[in-house]
Amino acid sequence: MAINKDDFSEKVDVGLKANKSYTQFYVRFKIETKEYSKLFDYSDKNWDKRTRITKAKTDAITFKELSKTKHFAQAAIFDETSTLDQIAEAYFTNECSKTQWTQEKQDAYRLYLQKTLGKKKIKDIRLHDINLVRTAMEQKGYTKQTINGCSPRTIKKILLQTLKPIMQYAYDNKVIDSIPKIELSKHYSKLNKAKKKKVHDAGIKLATLYKAIMHLYYDNPLYRALFLFALYGRRWGEIKTLEWRDINFQKQLYIIRAENNKIGEEQIFELPQPIEEALLEIMDNKKGLVFKSPITGQILSTPKKQLAKIKELTDIPELTMHYFRHILVSAMGEVGTAATILSASLGHTNLNTVHQFYLSANHEKASQITNQTIQEITRLNK
Numbered sequence: 282m283a284i285n286k287d288d289f290s291e292k293v294d295v296g297l298k299a300n301k302s303y304t305q306f307y308v309r310f311k312i313e314t315k316e317y318s319k320l321f322d323y324s325d326k327n328w329d330k331r332t333r334i335t336k337a338k339t340d341a342i343t344f345k346e347l348s349k350t351k352h353f354a355q356a357a358i359f360d361e362t363s364t365l366d367q368i369a370e371a372y373f374t375n376e377c378s379k380t381q382w383t384q385e386k387q388d389a390y391r392l393y394l395q396k397t398l399g400k401k402k403i404k405d406i407r408l409h410d411i412n413l414v415r416t417a418m419e420q421k422g423y424t425k426q427t428i429n430g431c432s433p434r435t436i437k438k439i440l441l442q443t444l445k446p447i448m449q450y451a452y453d454n455k456v457i458d459s460i461p462k463i464e465l466s467k468h469y470s471k472l473n474k475a476k477k478k479k480v481h482d483a484g485i486k487l488a489t490l491y492k493a494i495m496h497l498y499y500d501n502p503l504y505r506a507l508f509l510f511a512l513y514g515r516r517w518g519e520i521k522t523l524e525w526r527d528i529n530f531q532k533q534l535y536i537i538r539a540e541n542n543k544i545g546e547e548q549i550f551e552l553p554q555p556i557e558e559a560l561l562e563i564m565d566n567k568k569g570l571v572f573k574s575p576i577t578g579q580i581l582s583t584p585k586k587q588l589a590k591i592k593e594l595t596d597i598p599e600l601t602m603h604y605f606r607h608i609l610v611s612a613m614g615e616v617g618t619a620a621t622i623l624s625a626s627l628g629h630t631n632l633n634t635v636h637q638f639y640l641s642a643n644h645e646k647a648s649q650i651t652n653q654t655i656q657e658i659t660r661l662n663k
Contacts, residue, residue: 293334297341303330306337308344317348351375359456365406365447366399372450385518386443393418393431393439403451408461415440415465437465483611486597487512487655488662490608493594495555497587504587506559507572511605513553513648513655514627516542520602521580525567533557550626550648553655612658613651626651 289298289307296310304324310317321340323333359368373387397414398406418431418439431439440463448460480486490512498505510520515537522541529535530552537548560571572581583602592600606627626648 294338294341297337299334299337303333306333306341308337308341310345310348312349312352315352317344317352319344359451359454361402361404361456363403363451363456364400365403366395368403368451368456369394369399369447372447376446376450386438389439389443390447394444398444403448404457406448406461408463411440411444411461411463433465441465480608480611483608484615484658485662486595486608487612488659489595490591490597490600490605491655491659493591497590497594502559502562503572504584506556506563507581507584508587508591508605509553509556509559511602512609513556514606514609514651516606517583517602518542521570521572523571524569525564525571528552528560528571530557530561551652553652609651609655613654616654616658618650618654 288300289305291299291301291303293299293306297306297308299306302324304322306321306323308319308321319341321337323336326333328336359371369390373383373390394414397417398410401410415436418436420430445460445463448457451457452460491509494505494508494512498508507520510523511517519537519541523535523537527536527538533552533554534549535552537550539547542548563571569578570580573579574581588600588602592598597604610627
C-alpha cells in the first residue's frame with residue numbers, strides 16, 4: 282500500500298503522526314543510518330479518538346523495540362567474515378513471509394547452493410563461482426531427479442530468484458560493495474529452445490489420463506480429486522495446501538490463496554464437476570486440509586505409488602505431478618486455445634502474458650473455458 286506522507290499532518294508523538302480523522306497513524310524513525318516506518322490502520326475499529334491515540338503510541342513503541350532488536354541482531358551477524366549460509370538464514374528469517382513460495386526457495390537453497398557456496402565468505406563470491414555452479418547444474422544437477430542436468434527454469438529459479446535476492450540483502454546491509462551481475466537471458470533463450478519438448482498427441486494423452494484416473498480411483502475419491510486437480514492445471518504445491526475453506530460448493534468455485542501460489546495474489550477458479558463430485562464424497566468436517574495424510578493428518582507427501590499406477594496403465598513413463606500441466610498446455614494448444622486464456626487458467630507467473638489477458642477476463646472466466654475444453658477433448662478421444 283502506497284503511503285502519502287502529506288496525509289499525516291497531526292503530530293501525536295516523536296516520529297508518530299495521524300491523519301485528520303485520527304483513524305490512521307504513521308510512524309517513521311532511523312536507527313543509525315537505516316530508516317524504518319509503519320502504518321497503523323484503525324479505521325475499522327469502533328474506538329474513540331483517545332483510545333486510537335493510546336493504541337497507536339503503544340504499537341509504535343512495540344514496533345521501535347522490535348526494529349532495534351532486528352537491526353542490531355543483523356549488525357552483529359553481518360561483517361566481512363559472514364558466509365553465504367549466514368546471510369541466507371538472516372534473509373529467510375527477516376525478509377521473507379511464510380509462504381509456499383518462500384519454502385520452495387529455502388528448499389532450492391538447501392539443495393543447490395548450500396553445498397556449493399554456503400560455506401564461502403559472501404564477499405569472496407564472484408561471477409566465476411556462480412558460473413561454475415550454473416555449469417554443474419546444466420551438466421548433472423545435484424539430486425536424483427536432476428541427474429541429467431537441471432532445466433533452464435530450475436536454474437533461473439536458483440540463481441535469479443534465490444541467490445540474487447540473498448546477495449541483494451547482503452548489499453543492502455553493507456556486507457558487500459557490489460553484486461555479481463548474473464545474466465541468463467541470452468544464454469537460456471537458446472537453451473530453452475533446445476530443451477523444450479512438445480508433448481505429441483497431447484489430446485489423446487489427456488483423455489487417456491482422465492479415463493485412467495476415473496478407473497483407478499473410482500472407489501478412492503481422495504486420490505481421484507487430487508489427480509483431477511493436477512489434470513486441470515493445478516500445481517502440486519497448490520493442491521497439497523488446499524483447505525476446505527477455499528472451496529465454495531454453492532458457487533462452484535475454489536480459491537488458491539496468495540501464500541500458496543507463485544504470483545502472490547489470490548486466484549479464483551471454477552470448480553470442475555468431476556472434482557466437485559469427488560470432493561463431496563470425502564468431505565468430513567469441512568475443516569483444515571482437503572488432502573491430508575490418513576496417518577498423520579498433516580500435509581500429504583507426493584503420491585508416488587498412486588502416480589506409478591497411472592504411469593503403468595497409461596504407458597506415460599515421463600508422467601510427474603508437474604507433467605500434467607505440460608500435457609494440458611499442449612492439448613489446449615492443439616485445439617487452438619488462446620495462450621492468454623490458458624496462461625490465466627493455469628495461474629501462470631508470466632506477468633506479461635497474464636496482464637494482456639486481464640484486459641478482457643480473469644482466472645475464473647479462463648478456467649471456465651479451460652474446463653469446457655478439457656471435457657470436449659476427453660469426449661472426442663474416447
